[in-house]
Amino acid sequence: MSNLSTKADDILRCARALIIKGGYNSFSYADISSVVGIRKASIHHHFPSKSDLVRTLVAQYREEAEAGIVELERNAADPLGQLRAYVGYWQGCIADGSHPFCVCALLASEIQVLPEAVAFEVRAHFRRLSDWLTSVFERGAAQGRFSLTGTARSNAEMFMATVHGAMLSARAYGDATTFGAITHPLLERIAT
Numbered sequence: 001m002s003n004l005s006t007k008a009d010d011i012l013r014c015a016r017a018l019i020i021k022g023g024y025n026s027f028s029y030a031d032i033s034s035v036v037g038i039r040k041a042s043i044h045h046h047f048p049s050k051s052d053l054v055r056t057l058v059a060q061y062r063e064e065a066e067a068g069i070v071e072l073e074r075n076a077a078d079p080l081g082q083l084r085a086y087v088g089y090w091q092g093c094i095a096d097g098s099h100p101f102c103v104c105a106l107l108a109s110e111i112q113v114l115p116e117a118v119a120f121e122v123r124a125h126f127r128r129l130s131d132w133l134t135s136v137f138e139r140g141a142a143q144g145r146f147s148l149t150g151t152a153r154s155n156a157e158m159f160m161a162t163v164h165g166a167m168l169s170a171r172a173y174g175d176a177t178t179f180g181a182i183t184h185p186l187l188e189r190i191a192t
Contacts, residue, residue, distance in 0.1 A: 008046045010036045012057050020101050024054060024110050024118070051115035054107075058121035061103050065125065069132055079140030080191055083159070087183045090163060095176040105164040130156055140190070147192040155190075162186050 014035045018027035029040045029050070036043075047053035068089070076085045093099040104125040111119050133156035140146035148155050166182035 007036070007038060007042065011038075011043055011046055011053065012060060015053055015057050016061075016103060019054070019057070019103055019106060020099070023106055024114060051117055055115070055117045055121055058104065058107065058118060058125065062121065062125050062128065066128070078145065079136045079143065080145050080187070082136050083140075083190065084187060087163065087187060090167065091176075091180050091183070094167065094170050094179050101167050101171060102164060105167060126160070129160060133157075133159055145192060146190050148190075159186065159190075 011032055014032045015027070018031060018035075029043045032043055033040045043053075047056060072082055072085045072089070076082045090102075094101075104122050107114060107118065107122045108126065111122060114122065130153070134153045137146060137148065137152035137155045137159075141148050141152060146155075163183060166179045169182060170176055170179040
């Protein structure tokens with residue numbers, strides 16, 4: 001039985017890499033079959049449709065993100081430290097190529113053509129991330145650590161958009177340092 005779950009995990013890892021490389025419509029089960037070394041029918045056994053596969057992948061990604069937030073909060077108690085750790089996580093991932101782009105950010109750029117089940121998971125990821133960032137901004141403002149213009153929610157949304165935009169810029173320029181060049185001044189503007 002563990003071999004079956006390992007194959008499903010292999011399929012999910014491959015799909016994630018292919019999505020990060022080119023998006024939802026850039027791959028097929030044939031592509032996964034050749035990378036993972038299994039027949040397309042075997043992929044369909046685990047994930048009857050591409051929508052099932054990508055919905056499962058995004059749900060798994062959301063769980064990983066949630067666990068990451070819990071770990072980040074455990075290791076960085078103050079709000080500015082949490083924002084720095086969040087940015088630092090992505091800066092490291094972009095620099096070492098381990099996760100050079102947020103899967104949900106990529107899929108959000110295709111939201112109009114995604115199956116509804118996948119779009120639902122992508123939106124849920126952004127809602128949860130926005131809620132967490134809003135709470136960080138609320139705590140930072142209440143502690144006098146942040147200088148906010150507007151509401152904590154609007155600042156959280158601007159922060160989230162800037163981080164994802166910085167990922168896009170780093171990819172467009174082919175230069176991982178672009179991410180830090182955009183996000184570090186943002187962190188300095190937030191801090192009082």
